[in-house]
Amino acid sequence: MSELHNRIRKSSLHSRITTVDQVIPLFKNGMNLGWSGFTPAGYPKAVPIALADHVEKNQLQGKLRFNLFIGASVGVETEDRWASLDMIDRRWPYQTGKNIQAGINEGRIRMGDKHLSMFAQDLGYGFYTKDNGGRLDLAIIECSAITENGDLVLTASCGAVPEIVQIADKIIIEINTSIPNFEGLHDIVEPITPPNRLPYLICRVDDRAGSPYVRVDNDKIVAIVESDKPDNGRAFSEQDDTSEAIAANIIDFFSAEVKAGRLPKSLLPLQSGVGSIANAVIGGLANGPFTGLKVWTEVLQDTMLDFFDSGKLDFASTVSLSFSVDGFKRFYGNWDKYSNKVMMRPLSIANHPEPIRRLGCIAMNTPVEFDIYAHANSTLVGGTRMINGIGGSGDFLRNAYLSIMHTPSARPTKTDPTGITCVVPHVPHVDHTEHDLDVLVTEQGLADLRGLDPKSRAKLIIQKCAHPDYKPLLADYFERAAHDCLGRKAGHEPQLLDRVFKMQVNLAKKGTMKIDNWDI
């Protein structure tokens, strides 16, 4: 018996095994599709790539377009290639790739982003496919096995699969035989619609709230295909001096909080984003003074393996394993060592405010920029150009015990090495409000904003976080705004609306945010 047949333990399903070519005709223009996958891991590859080949070969660009609902981003060889072939009409709630971003920002692809925990729920409620009776036409789910009962064993992510299989009319399964069977690593709670929901009984990061399997109506499974394509592993973000300095500021802060009795010595469950700063923070913790640490997050990167190896990290709950190719090799090669320290959960649990707030997570994420009153922009460069989406940052930052955002204080433009300040008077797009954030950090320093009114926050953020090139400009703005607004008895949070985005306008025109002055 082939490995594929071995993986499908319910033998009556063997008759559904087919080839990717056979499933192509199932796809019709305008369909609503749901995929497995999350920040590229555990997504279907064989069928989406075959469909892209079909479109390319038959010059069907623009004639086979789909509405694509996936937990978050998936590999560029799938969604981004689809975008390049004009195969995407709508895309929710997060994406990566140059072609898909071009499509969104040029108006060809309609994208919406929502907090990931809400996305999963709202998709399940049928809110995104109201015009289609709340249904998805077709789902494509990557699995590592199917049990004797016909339950699905997922692969390197859980995403929004539980909701997708509930509302999908038909399901295509890709069994990936090139990777181990992940059985036991997932914790799936079957979604229930209000008002009949129960508490999620998760009081520790390693508590199991559901079952290892996704239950699915087997009659919906119209095809099972074999896949031998690995996830398109995430490239490792190099650490640099700036990231190291930011991480050092954060570790110092944790030490002070432990000393003050506001954090236990083993800290609290950590949520950490992706990228070089997140890697530096995890690296710092792996070499730091704290032990018995736990992680409750969305994505595990390669540095988490080092963190486990350091002996400091006890357990990690995540939505996906987003390792590099080498990281996956390391994980698979040490399966017994790592696999019982990891649990994967769907968005609707991992990002749910209920466990995040109960556990008291420490949330750490990188924005595009933040402002002097502690609003942050995570999604739209210049207030208008979409990068990836808000993802789960709001789920964590709103509900964490400590909500931390970290960014370099300045970024380069083509003509000015510090042409962009990441500390501005007013972010042109707000994803996280002043009511949500506790601590802002750059390589310059850390501003602890807890208990501060807006004007005190502004002074501290400029002092601690701004790049020296921008400190005088920001201080001058704040002083002018305070003078104007307090003078007309409207100065709780001073702003000058007639020139508040002068730095951004200057950047667009002159390639730097260094304006001469704040005169209009």
Next chain:
Amino acid sequence: MSELHNRIRKSSLHSRITTVDQVIPLFKNGMNLGWSGFTPAGYPKAVPIALADHVEKNQLQGKLRFNLFIGASVGVETEDRWASLDMIDRRWPYQTGKNIQAGINEGRIRMGDKHLSMFAQDLGYGFYTKDNGGRLDLAIIECSAITENGDLVLTASCGAVPEIVQIADKIIIEINTSIPNFEGLHDIVEPITPPNRLPYLICRVDDRAGSPYVRVDNDKIVAIVESDKPDNGRAFSEQDDTSEAIAANIIDFFSAEVKAGRLPKSLLPLQSGVGSIANAVIGGLANGPFTGLKVWTEVLQDTMLDFFDSGKLDFASTVSLSFSVDGFKRFYGNWDKYSNKVMMRPLSIANHPEPIRRLGCIAMNTPVEFDIYAHANSTLVGGTRMINGIGGSGDFLRNAYLSIMHTPSARPTKTDPTGITCVVPHVPHVDHTEHDLDVLVTEQGLADLRGLDPKSRAKLIIQKCAHPDYKPLLADYFERAAHDCLGRKAGHEPQLLDRVFKMQVNLAKKGTMKIDNWDI
């Protein structure tokens, strides 16, 4: 035995009974104070008023200033009078009153607002009083009784009392003998700090998760005084044609959602704010087609009594009873009828994402304004002038099954009956993001934004919600912005940052938001 002694069933506490004059010396300049109370109900009156009299009589204005932490706003005869006597340095997280607002917007009072559920937690964590070891120096708690065990029975609100008594060094109790004993109406969960928290076992609005009493270290009780002052009842907001039209739009929407199968016939637990629109919605439901309704909210106004009387409302969970003087009379006069249909809970439970999301609440709140992409400003007029605070609107709107905001499409200025549009290109302050809101409503119509990308949202909001006086201006802005941003491949959410607040600037200068055109 006096009524006061009857209410204090632990007789060893009778020795702590004293007069308000005797407690005045306990108050020292610079102290951190915690009060009971929430959107004016259940707050201490005897001691705060006596202290204000003391300051006024002895000309101590500016010499006795306090940091004031209270669940939300309290009666104007207390906090607003304190503000008029320069007795407030810091105030968290919500307030009402002309004097306190003037103090905040002129820079004399430092106010911060945070989602109420987080405020209660963060206060308990000691975040707001870090410089004081995380402690409150003194708490003043209004109670209706003290049990044999020394546990507190609160009055018409729960606010942040459970957290306040935990971190207060000393506690003054006001026993209000002018109102009934509220015993059994409260559901108190003792706050626990992470990582040792348990789920809140609330699956129905009438589920009890804790005890009817606030447990408190009796050694902290330094004084018990009698109070005969009733809550300063909330004035009733008159309904008008605009509110009625908004309410009718919402009821129609509910009917359509029930028909589509996305809402049960008894809807889902309702959260409704305060004011004329909220009253109109509740009035509409009391006369509407839905039965077996439930309320999970922060504040019950007089209209809720009519709602009970209509037979349509089964149960209401709330933080406070914010009735008018007549409303309280009606509640007290029909105690048996109403009291077993009501439960009061503290902020940390009533506003907690866990029950709000599990129950699948329908959240309805009024903003100052919203924008064409569905961001809403709830706190700062003109982006800078504080009104009351964000309150619990974010707790509910982020976590509800349906998140609805309702406002008149325009408001008058001194010179123009529609001088202010409540639908703007870009709100100058964001309290609720595009990622949070599902439905926007004005008297003009209702925009169902679920599943729409930003540009589709903008078109629909302008079409359905904007006042006819502003529709052409808003449509022109959107068209210009889209043309500009899509042209430079940055048009996910088009804006023109060099003129985005032109309407607001015009309002400040010319008393209307009706600009001639969008040229710079």
